Every structure is written in structure tokens, then in C-alpha cells.
Amino acid sequence: MTQSLVSKILSQHLVSGQMCAGEEIGIHIDQTLTQDSTGTMAYLQLEAMGISRVKTKLSVAYVDHNTLQSGFENADDHLYIQTVAAKHGIVFSKPGNGICHQVHLEKFARPGWTLLGSDSHTPTAGGIGMLAIGAGGLDVAVAMAGGPYYFTMPKICQVQLIGKLPPWCSAKDIILELLRRLTVKGGVGRIFEYAGDGLETLTVPERATICNMGAELGATTSLFPSDAMTRSFLASQGREADWLPLAADPGAVYDETIMIRLDKLQPLVALPHSPDNVVPVAKVAGIKIDQVAIGSCTNSSYLDLAKAAKILEGKRAHPDVSLVIAPGSRQVLTMLADSGALSALLRAGARLLECACGPCIGMGQAPKSGGVSLRTFNRNFAGRSGTPDAKVYLCSPEVAAVSALTGKLTDPSEYGQPPLVDMSITSTRNDNLLIFPPGQGQATEVVRGPNIKPFPVAKCPQDTLTGTVLLKVGDNITTDHIMPSHAHLLPYRSNIPYLAQFCFSGIDAQFPNRALAQGGGLIVAGANYGQGSSREHAALAPLYLGIKAVIAQSFARIHRANLINYGILPLLFALPGDYGKVAQDDTLSIDNLLEQIKGNEFVRAFNATSGQELVLRLIATPREREIILAGGLLNFNMHRGGF
Numbered sequence: 001m002t003q004s005l006v007s008k009i010l011s012q013h014l015v016s017g018q019m020c021a022g023e024e025i026g027i028h029i030d031q032t033l034t035q036d037s038t039g040t041m042a043y044l045q046l047e048a049m050g051i052s053r054v055k056t057k058l059s060v061a062y063v064d065h066n067t068l069q070s071g072f073e074n075a076d077d078h079l080y081i082q083t084v085a086a087k088h089g090i091v092f093s094k095p096g097n098g099i100c101h102q103v104h105l106e107k108f109a110r111p112g113w114t115l116l117g118s119d120s121h122t123p124t125a126g127g128i129g130m131l132a133i134g135a136g137g138l139d140v141a142v143a144m145a146g147g148p149y150y151f152t153m154p155k156i157c158q159v160q161l162i163g164k165l166p167p168w169c170s171a172k173d174i175i176l177e178l179l180r181r182l183t184v185k186g187g188v189g190r191i192f193e194y195a196g197d198g199l200e201t202l203t204v205p206e207r208a209t210i211c212n213m214g215a216e217l218g219a220t221t222s223l224f225p226s227d228a229m230t231r232s233f234l235a236s237q238g239r240e241a242d243w244l245p246l247a248a249d250p251g252a253v254y255d256e257t258i259m260i261r262l263d264k265l266q267p268l269v270a271l272p273h274s275p276d277n278v279v280p281v282a283k284v285a286g287i288k289i290d291q292v293a294i295g296s297c298t299n300s301s302y303l304d305l306a307k308a309a310k311i312l313e314g315k316r317a318h319p320d321v322s323l324v325i326a327p328g329s330r331q332v333l334t335m336l337a338d339s340g341a342l343s344a345l346l347r348a349g350a351r352l353l354e355c356a357c358g359p360c361i362g363m364g365q366a367p368k369s370g371g372v373s374l375r376t377f378n379r380n381f382a383g384r385s386g387t388p389d390a391k392v393y394l395c396s397p398e399v400a401a402v403s404a405l406t407g408k409l410t411d412p413s414e415y416g417q418p419p420l421v422d423m424s425i426t427s428t429r430n431d432n433l434l435i436f437p438p439g440q441g442q443a444t445e446v447v448r449g450p451n452i453k454p455f456p457v458a459k460c461p462q463d464t465l466t467g468t469v470l471l472k473v474g475d476n477i478t479t480d481h482i483m484p485s486h487a488h489l490l491p492y493r494s495n496i497p498y499l500a501q502f503c504f505s506g507i508d509a510q511f512p513n514r515a516l517a518q519g520g521g522l523i524v525a526g527a528n529y530g531q532g533s534s535r536e537h538a539a540l541a542p543l544y545l546g547i548k549a550v551i552a553q554s555f556a557r558i559h560r561a562n563l564i565n566y567g568i569l570p571l572l573f574a575l576p577g578d579y580g581k582v583a584q585d586d587t588l589s590i591d592n593l594l595e596q597i598k599g600n601e602f603v604r605a606f607n608a609t610s611g612q613e614l615v616l617r618l619i620a621t622p623r624e625r626e627i628i629l630a631g632g633l634l635n636f637n638m639h640r641g642g643f
């Protein structure tokens with residue numbers, strides 16, 4: 001039988017289930033990654049499982065989100081991660097070594113293997129032919145402990161890339177085009193597998209850019225074949241032995257196929273405040289810009305920054321523009337220095353930031369009030385930059401660099417011929433900020449400073465659920481809305497009681513107090529609730545505040561899994577119109593809940609305030625129902641004595 005590449009890798013790792021779209025499958029995980037924002041919780045959970053050494057082939061703990069050590073909190077967290085990693089056999093990537101996805105691609109990602117990461121952009125490694133999925137920290141902790149990763153088998157969608165990109169267009173425009181066509185919900189329940197003659201001209205970092213922003217489509221993951229381009233990338237990293245050829249069988253059948261004619265593309269930009277708000281740059285050219293930021297896990301490879309350097313070489317950024325550059329890794333920074341591109345960037349007036357997430361997550365370089373920031377990043381949700389009323393536009397490095405010179409959003413197609421980048425420079429290996437764990441049996445003390453607090457543990461549900469609707473929100477609520485990750489909050493990623501005070505603070509600052517005063521309750525939401533990051537704090541903070549159920553029109557994949565992992569019921573309105581039948585402050589009740597969780601898809605609820613019956617749905621696998629009944633995944637695994 002002919003197989004897609006996705007099916008081949010999945011079948012080689014399948015532990016349970018049938019690979020039919022909509023069915024739950026469990027797969028074995030070869031590698032894991034965590035970053036510091038989600039990692040502390042993942043390692044606290046790993047410790048709670050009592051595992052002495054990780055059972056994966058490789059696990060890496062990165063510190064890239066909050067590298068600033070302006071108080072003891074971050075330093076505490078970094079040292080905790082470093083020591084817990086050493087104890088459990090995990091590689092530690094020190095602050096300043098780079099963004100997890102860029103470093104992982106360079107150092108560790110392997111074609112044909114599986115990767116589970118506690119970051120929603122983990123699929124970046126799909127650019128090298130790795131099946132890489134983002135998940136909550138608890139799922140990653142289970143994988144480190146040797147347990148399978150369970151998820152609903154998505155549809156496999158083939159994306160045919162035909163032809164060659166025109167001058168001034170790049171990989172970013174390919175994924176922006178897909179976002180324009182499909183929207184931020186268009187990838188839900190799908191894996192995108194790329195094919196077509198257009199692949200031949202796309203390097204691994206460019207493929208990684210496309211896979212990275214597959215997360216913005218809501219996709220489970222994205223995957224490229226492993227071919228000659230992959231081999232040459234691995235060879236440049238001194239890892240040619242990790243290469244193997246991988247491709248779909250000729251004539252493989254897909255659930256869906258999409259075609260993109262690369263030669264028809266033009267430079268694109270996503271307007272505020274959603275990555276799918278995409279238009280041609282030419283249509284909105286002329287908007288005055290205050291800041292240009294080049295970097296993030298989407299566009300911070302050597303190729304990305306060398307292109308920007310070539311455009312800026314011998315010129316100066318517009319005086320009204322603050323131009324900031326964040327290389328994706330120490331390797332990229334070293335190569336920029338060795339090639340002279342760094343000098344060109346500095347002479348053009350660029351501010352050089354640490355190799356880290358930085359402005360992507362509001363860690364410095366917040367724009368001015370109401371400012372316009374043009375970024376090569378992947379997300380432009382309102383407030384994410386650190387400035388609530390800033391307007392963030394997303395574009396390619398080419399558009400960003402040209403616009404930095406003109407001071408306004410500029411279509412580079414009108415800017416002459418694109419400069420050629422010399423890619424003959426060899427990749428410089430720079431491992432001086434990677435710490436490999438000591439051998440098994442060597443004693444390592446795990447250091448826990450006062451910022452490391454115990455995490456809240458879910459309880460088993462009661463047979464009757466009665467609660468007030470403490471908050472009613474609309475569509476596309478992101479994990480940033482639920483649990484903001486601003487610079488002043490991120491140092492408390494290991495301190496849920498403190499963080500919970502800011503839950504939904506941008507929407508309703510009184511929500512945490514109301515929830516605590518009423519002893520918890522319910523949240524009602526529209527479609528695509530919990531889109532964005534894999535941050536399980538967006539489930540842990542509501543758990544701490546006593547939230548027992550979220551009733552929504554639909555959920556984002558990772559957040560729904562996080563809710564179940566923490567024992568919070570993810571209920572759906574059976575009829576989308578019923579969203580209108582519930583108001584904030586209404587009291588809802590569900591009787592006979594335990595029986596309904598055990599086996600019912602349809603769950604009967606009653607709105608005691610309006611006197612109306614409501615029909616809700618619990619779409620969950622038998623395993624997920626058991627997890628909810630057990631009071632979350634940790635309790636579920638403990639009761640079973642393992643996986």
C-alpha cells in the first residue's frame with residue numbers, strides 16, 4: 001500500500017490505535033525539548049513521577065524565553081532547570097545559546113524521528129523531515145518518562161509547491177499565503193505534508209520557517225521530505241551521518257491537497273492583530289514604522305539575517321526606526337561575525353539582542369504607545385509585544401530590511417534586484433553554552449530557590465457540577481489572553497498562585513478575585529478557545545482559581561489537551577447558537593456528571609438563571625474520560641502505576 005511520509009513515520013512509532021483520521025493514536029517519542037517558560041513545570045512533574053533518568057533517546061532543556069536575570073526569580077528557575085536536567089540525563093542549553101527551535105534544528109533534529117516539545121512551534125523541526133509536535137509540559141514529562149504521546153489522528157493534507165519563488169519572495173510568503181487562504185483555524189485537525197518541484201530550491205531553514213508557522217494555522221504539525229537539501233544541511237552541521245532519504249510513496253493518497261504556484265506569489269504581510277490577516281505588501285505600502293525586529297524562531301537563521309545584512313550593507317536605517325536583530329543561535333551569531341554580515345548590520349544602525357526569543361514575547365523592545373512594529377516573527381496578537389496598543393505587522397526578512405531603510409512599509413519588488421547572499425560559508429559549530437549531563441549514577445543535587453513553588457494538583461470531579469459563569473468571552477481567545485506572558489510575569493512561571501492573579505487580566509482584571517471569592521466556577525467561550533502557545537499555565541492558573549469546566553464552541557488542540565491533563569472539563573455547545581443562551585453570572589448545573597463523563601457524548605446541563613436546558617458535548621476518547629475522572633493525567637498515571 002502506498003503511504004504518505006507522515007503515515008510512514010507514524011506507523012514506525014505507533015504504540016496504540018488505528019491511523020484513521022479522528023481516532024486516538026499513541027506514538028513513541030524519540031526526543032523531547034522544553035523551554036524555560038514551560039520547562040520548570042514539566043520538570044516538577046517529571047520529578048513527581050519518580051523517574052530517575054529520562055527514557056527518550058535525547059531530551060534537551062532550553063532557556064530562551066526569559067534569559068534576563070534582573071532578579072533572583074529567573075536565576076532560580078535557570079539553575080533549577082540546569083540541575084534537574086543534569087540529574088535526569090537531559091542536555092541543558094544555557095541562556096544565550098539560542099532559541100530552542102533554531103538550536104534543535106542545528107544540533108539534534110533528525111529525519112524520520114519523533115520530537116515532542118513543550119512549545120507550540122516545535123513543528124519547526126519538520127523542516128528536516130522530523131515528525132515534531134507541540135504539547136503541554138505534562139505530556140512532554142510523560143514522554144520523557146517513557147510514556148507514549150496520545151493525540152487524535154489528523155487528516156493528512158498535501159501541499160504541492162510548484163515552480164520557483166520570484167525575486168524578493170521567500171519562505172515566509174509561502175506560509176503567509178497559506179494563512180491567507182486557510183485562516184488560523186484552517187489547519188486544525190490536520191498535518192501538512194509538503195511536496196512538489198518547488199521543494200528543490202528551499203533550504204532546510206526556509207522549510208523550517210514554513211513548518212514553524214504551521215502552528216499559526218492550528219495544524220498538529222508540518223513535514224518536509226528528507227532529500228539532497230536535507231543532506232547538505234546536515235553535512236554543514238557535521239551531522240551527515242544523521243541523514244536518511246525520506247519521501248512519500250509515488251501515488252500516495254491524501255485526505256486533501258492544496259497547490260501553491262510559487263511564481264505567482266508576491267511579498268505579503270500580516271496586519272494587526274492576527275497572523276491570518278494577510279494582504280500583499282503593495283496594498284498597504286507606505287504605513288510609517290517605528291520599529292523593525294528581525295529574529296524569532298521563525299526567521300533567525302543565518303540565511304535570514306545574512307539576507308537582511310546584504311540589503312542594509314553600506315546604508316543606514318531610517319532615523320525614526322529602531323532596528324533590532326536577534327540571531328536564533330550562537331552558531332548563527334558566530335557565522336554572522338565570521339562572514340562580516342554582523343558588521344554590516346551594526347554599521348546600518350541595528351541593535352544587537354541576545355540569541356533568544358526577546359521581543360517576540362515582550363521581553364524588551366516593547367514598541368512605543370500606539371507604535372507600529374514590523375516583525376519577522378510568527379504572532380502579532382494584541383499586547384504580545386508588551387505594549388497593549390501597539391500594532392504589529394508580520395513579514396519576511398526582506399520586507400523588514402527594506403522597510404527599515406525607508407521608514408515605512410515598503411514593497412521590496414520596487415527596490416531593484418535583491419542582493420545575492422553567499423551561502424558558501426561553512427557552519428561554525430559553537431557548543432560552548434551546551435551542557436551535556438553527567439553519566440548515570442553520578443549524584444547531582446537539584447537546586448530549588450524560593451521562586452520554585454509546588455504546582456496545583458487537580459481533584460476528581462463530583463457527581464453534580466454547579467457553578468457560576470465567571471467569565472464569558474468571544475472567539476479566538478489565545479493563551480496570551482488567558483495567562484499573559486509579559487516580561488513582569490514570566491519570572492513567575494514556577495509560581496502559579498502569583499501568576500493566577502493576572503489570569504485574563506487584559507480582558508477582565510476582576511476575574512481572579514471573583515473566581516476565588518466564589519470558590520471557582522465556569523468559563524464560557526466562542527470558537528478556537530486557547531489558540532496560540534502550548535503554555536499549560538493557561539490551564540494551571542484557572543485550575544488554581546477553581547475553574548471546573550470551560551464550555552466553548554471549539555477548542556485549540558494543545559489547550560484542550562492541557563485542560564484534560566489538569567482535570568478541567570472541555571465541553572462544547574452541541575448547537576453553536578446555544579452560546580447565546582448563557583450569560584456571564586448565570587448559574588449552570590450538570591447532574592449525574594460522573595456517569596455522563598464515563599460514556600456520554602451529549603451532556604445535559606441546566607441554566608438555573610434562565611431556566612433553559614442546554615445540550616453540551618464531551619468529545620473525548622475513553623482514555624481522556626478516564627483522565628478526567630481520575631483528576632488529571634498525573635493522578636491517572638499514578639493510579640495505574642505507570643503508563
Ligand code: F3S
Pocket residue numbers: 065099100101119121296297298356357360361378
Ligand atoms: Fe520564542 Fe517567540 Fe518562538 S517566544 S519559541 S521566538 S514564538
